[in-house]
Amino acid sequence: MRQRPLERILLFHLPLWFFLIVTLFPFFWMFITSIKPNAELYNVRMNPLYVLHPTLEHFRYLMRETIFLTWAYNTLYVSILSTAISLITGIMAGYALSRLRFRGAGGMAVGIFITYLVPPTLLFIPLADVVRTFGLLDSPWSLILTYPTFLIPFSTWLLMGYFKTIPRELEECAMIDGATRLQAMIKIILPLALPGILSAGIFAFTLSWNEFIYALVFLSSTELKTIPVGVVSELIRGDVFFWGPLMAGALLGSVPVAIIYSFFVEYYVAGLTAGAVKG
Amino acid sequence: MMTSEVALPKEKVHRTGKWRLFLERDSSMGYAMVAPAVLILMLFIAYPFILGIRMSLSRWLVGQEPVFVGLQNFVRAADSTIFTRTVQNTFVYTAAATVLKLVFGMALALVLNNTFRGKGLVRAAFLLPWIIPTVLSTLAWLWMFDATFSVLNWFLRYLGLVQRGINWLGDPVLAMLSIIVVNSWRGIPFFAISLLAGLQTISQELYEAAAIDGANAVQRFRYITLPMVKPVLLVVLLFSIIWTFADFQLVYVLTRGGPANSTHLFATLAYQVGVVSGSLGEGAAISLTMFPILVVVVVILLMYLRKE
Numbered sequence: 057m058r059q060r061p062l063e064r065i066l067l068f069h070l071p072l073w074f075f076l077i078v079t080l081f082p083f084f085w086m087f088i089t090s091i092k093p094n095a096e097l098y099n100v101r102m103n104p105l106y107v108l109h110p111t112l113e114h115f116r117y118l119m120r121e122t123i124f125l126t127w128a129y130n131t132l133y134v135s136i137l138s139t140a141i142s143l144i145t146g147i148m149a150g151y152a153l154s155r156l157r158f159r160g161a162g163g164m165a166v167g168i169f170i171t172y173l174v175p176p177t178l179l180f181i182p183l184a185d186v187v188r189t190f191g192l193l194d195s196p197w198s199l200i201l202t203y204p205t206f207l208i209p210f211s212t213w214l215l216m217g218y219f220k221t222i223p224r225e226l227e228e229c230a231m232i233d234g235a236t237r238l239q240a241m242i243k244i245i246l247p248l249a250l251p252g253i254l255s256a257g258i259f260a261f262t263l264s265w266n267e268f269i270y271a272l273v274f275l276s277s278t279e280l281k282t283i284p285v286g287v288v289s290e291l292i293r294g295d296v297f298f299w300g301p302l303m304a305g306a307l308l309g310s311v312p313v314a315i316i317y318s319f320f321v322e323y324y325v326a327g328l329t330a331g332a333v334k335g
Numbered sequence: 336m337m338t339s340e341v342a343l344p345k346e347k348v349h350r351t352g353k354w355r356l357f358l359e360r361d362s363s364m365g366y367a368m369v370a371p372a373v374l375i376l377m378l379f380i381a382y383p384f385i386l387g388i389r390m391s392l393s394r395w396l397v398g399q400e401p402v403f404v405g406l407q408n409f410v411r412a413a414d415s416t417i418f419t420r421t422v423q424n425t426f427v428y429t430a431a432a433t434v435l436k437l438v439f440g441m442a443l444a445l446v447l448n449n450t451f452r453g454k455g456l457v458r459a460a461f462l463l464p465w466i467i468p469t470v471l472s473t474l475a476w477l478w479m480f481d482a483t484f485s486v487l488n489w490f491l492r493y494l495g496l497v498q499r500g501i502n503w504l505g506d507p508v509l510a511m512l513s514i515i516v517v518n519s520w521r522g523i524p525f526f527a528i529s530l531l532a533g534l535q536t537i538s539q540e541l542y543e544a545a546a547i548d549g550a551n552a553v554q555r556f557r558y559i560t561l562p563m564v565k566p567v568l569l570v571v572l573l574f575s576i577i578w579t580f581a582d583f584q585l586v587y588v589l590t591r592g593g594p595a596n597s598t599h600l601f602a603t604l605a606y607q608v609g610v611v612s613g614s615l616g617e618g619a620a621i622s623l624t625m626f627p628i629l630v631v632v633v634v635i636l637l638m639y640l641r642k643e
Contacts, residue, residue, distance in 0.1 A: 068446060068449050071446045072446050072451075075439075075443050075446065078520070079464060079523075082472055082475040082479065083475070085475055086471075086474075086475040089475075097484075100483070141375075144371075148368040149368060149371075149372035151368060152369045153365075156362075156364055156365035157362070157365070158361055159362065164369055167373075167376075168372065171376050173573075173577055173629075175577055175578060175625075176581075177605070178629075179384060179387055179622070181390065181605060181609045181610070181619045182387035182390055182619055183383040184610075185383075186378070205375065205376060209376070212372060237364060262466050265468060266467075266469060268583070268584045269583050269602070283468070284469075284470040284584075287474070288470055288474070288588060299478055299481075299484075302478070306471035306472070306474045309468060313466055313468065314466070314467065321458075321459045324462070325462070328462075328525070
């Protein structure tokens with residue numbers, strides 16, 4: 057429906073700009089702090105929105121005085137491996153639950169959905185004990201193996217929905233032509249399900265990159281920490297806050313997910329809304 | 336749910352091997368393919384859940400043999416004022432943040448449902464709070480709430496609204512308010528983008544027909560938009576309530592449960608007691624208390640959803 061100009065300003069432009077500013081201000085603040093010299097940072101008389109003498113000293117501090125790059129490497133390593141595990145198991149489970157007939161399939165699908173609803177903070181204390189029993193405490197594998205607990209349910213559920221949209225006839229034709237079911241799945245169905253797999257992958261990767269409580273509880277060595285835990289625990293000491301390096305670390309820790317996300321926005325949104333819209 | 340269809344008659348010629356036969360059968364292949372996922376979930380969700388119940392019924396200190404104590408951990412928790420405060424906080428936090436996310440998320444979805452230039456870019460920008468690691472964006476908020484250098488206070492002073500800076504995180508009520516605001520800031524995009532997807536499925540003709548029948552904008556929202564996005568809304572609410580109720584990171588970074596233990600949620604108190612103080616049994620009891628409450632919420636919402 058057409059709107060009059062005034063109506064459009066009041067009902068569209070004004071709220072849009074309001075939301076944009078509120079949404080993005082913390083990121084602007086993160087950025088401006090990270091390039092502001094301490095003399096300007098801790099000067100109450102200055103307008104805090106400007107920076108007069110931009111500097112990279114906080115980034116230099118981050119690289120020299122902390123092992124930020126090691127944390128970044130750890131985060132990447134853990135995220136890639138846990139995403140890979142979750143995708144492979146999720147594809148297999150999603151395919152089986154949406155395509156194959158076997159007893160208990162319905163129950164398993166519901167069971168997986170229920171684990172999707174279990175928040176990580178419900179079980180982190182006993183889970184720490186399980187991780188300890190396996191001798192994985194303070195090892196990246198404690199995260200690589202436990203992150204799938206929240207990634208698999210999501211991926212499986214998303215992919216089940218995706219596989220269901222692919223007509224059965226396609227693989228049936230292939231199978232009549234002599235392909236085994238496994239071949240039909242790998243050669244026919246997986247390529248068609250690629251957008252769904254990509255959605256699940258992007259989602260799983262960002263979730264692993266962002267995870268906090270398991271990494272906080274299961275790891276203790278500084279050189280094994282992930283970015284979120286490293287920045288929070290090593291750059292805040294007691295009541296002393298190094299705001300410049302903290303914001304530089306927050307910015308650098310956010311950039312990789314932001315880049316990946318910007319390349320695959322559509323897939324991400326598809327993944328986000330798949331569950332919601334299809335219900 | 337599963338749709339079971341009749342499989343094709345298996346008249347194909349199987350060349351060789353039991354393995355191949357095994358994989359061709361739906362049931363054996365099905366179990367084999369589901370097994371890895373089920374194994375991981377059993378090992379790291381189902382088993383810890385049972386272990387957690389055992390822990391919560393024991394005096395279980397780090398490095399000591401556990402002793403069964405019955406419900407003592409729960410009784411002790413219920414007796415402490417910090418715990419009762421925590422229960423209250425968690426409900427207030429969840430309710431307030433959910434309402435804010437719902438109202439502003441819906442408003443933002445309606446705004447984004449307009450056609451305008453650069454829509455894709457704008458929509459992508461709005462999701463940033465949701466995809467950026469929560470801990471890192473919350474650090475930016477912590478700095479914005481700083482007692483001395485708060486940029487929010489600078490704005491308020493600049494606009495002449497206050498004389499002296501507000502100590503956002505130093506006062507129990509303001510600290511609660513602050514964590515609610517940050518949680519909403521992070522969650523609004525999730526609501527907005529999901530609801531937007533729901534809005535886009537509504538046919539424009541419905542609105543036109545209603546307008547011709549004389550329905551005003553409020554009525555169109557009430558009788559067309561709301562019922563049409565209700566299923567999406569319920570799913571979004573379901574997840575948001577669970578995540579907010581079980582939140583940890585935000586409070587951990589902003590207040591660590593302070594000042595004077597006045598802003599703890601279940602998860603942060605469980606961490607404090609179970610991990611920092613090492614009383615695993617009591618910590619497990621505190622976090623498991625969330626379980627029955629979450630079950631009730633989930634059941635109500637799922638029943639409601641099924642009806643739709």
